[in-house]
Amino acid sequence: MTGAHEQHPFLELIRRRVSAEGFDPARELDERTVRELVADATLAPSSFNIQHWRFVAVRHAADKRRLQAASHGQRQVADAAVTLIVLGDTRGVDRLPEIVERAVAAGALPPGKAAAWVRLARELYADPRTAREEVLRSCSLAAMLLMLSAEARGLAAGALTGFDADRVRREFEIDERYVPVMLIAVGYPAGPGAPRQPRLAVDEVLAFDRGRVF
């Protein structure tokens, strides 16, 4: 199995990807490309198909500078053509009745299953901590797809988690129901990327059958 698939272009893609630090500030991204990146991100798996993820695309120079100021001055936020604020909707489950209705209409969900699905999800995410943690999970899954989609499209992307979430919310008029989970700077790379940081070996992070202190 492995031999035949070892050459899948996806494996080459993830091996060459590094977090971008340098962007060509002269090259913009058109709105269509931003929409395609977001569409790809929404193909991530999603608990109950709630799709907690939301995105604000920051593209104008003055806005990017304000976002940079809320991100400890990290340059890539302003140099990138677009920096996406990845938001998680802590009240995402409120939209689930509509989502399952569409799924039933599309034949993707048996009608008899829909009501129980909504009920179970509502119970689970009534707890604010559970909702917040699921938001971090599902938005991060989507963020990974977005970064890979950028790489596949000849762009570069870099995730940042060092920012002042309250300030980002204030500056970009983001309702408090949304948690800013991550920033993703996307643009055309300027020169070669940063060197890849060496990773821990597989044996340092993987155990079989039982846990251990790694």
Add this chain to the structure above:
Amino acid sequence: MTGAHEQHPFLELIRRRVSAEGFDPARELDERTVRELVADATLAPSSFNIQHWRFVAVRHAADKRRLQAASHGQRQVADAAVTLIVLGDTRGVDRLPEIVERAVAAGALPPGKAAAWVRLARELYADPRTAREEVLRSCSLAAMLLMLSAEARGLAAGALTGFDADRVRREFEIDERYVPVMLIAVGYPAGPGAPRQPRLAVDEVLAFDRGRVF
């Protein structure tokens, strides 16, 4: 730009991927494949290169049944050839001095930058909530890569977050410093996958320049 890249096999990969529900329980995964999946997962971006992710591969029938019992009886946990418990090390930063030492030795990090990097990361992750939230983020990024790697290798994978974390920790002798973030069932697909759940349209999840109530 977009036209030329629209055919990248990655885009085809993410469009065909669905969360697997049915696995062929008769087909096992060899240890080498599990190691390759984990190696691919560790290529995810990582804050300060801390690599909070750890993995326990559950492969024996009796163990998988115990894991299933801790996961509301969800069948795919036991039917999959291997179910991975994705763990996040809330004390991951403790390993950073060694990680940066290796990066300096590999020429991937300037020696002058290493000490400040460790100091800053320690400050940031001294707060347990920040550490826990970063663990959820970075393990989810790695989990997405792992699922895509499985798909690229002709396997199927499905993530589960509905499980009793304390029970999983107990049953699999997992130290309390590790947060069980997600389970990923991996194996050979049995028949066609579940239908893809329709996603919200891009306009329903994307705003330009300023936030809004989506």
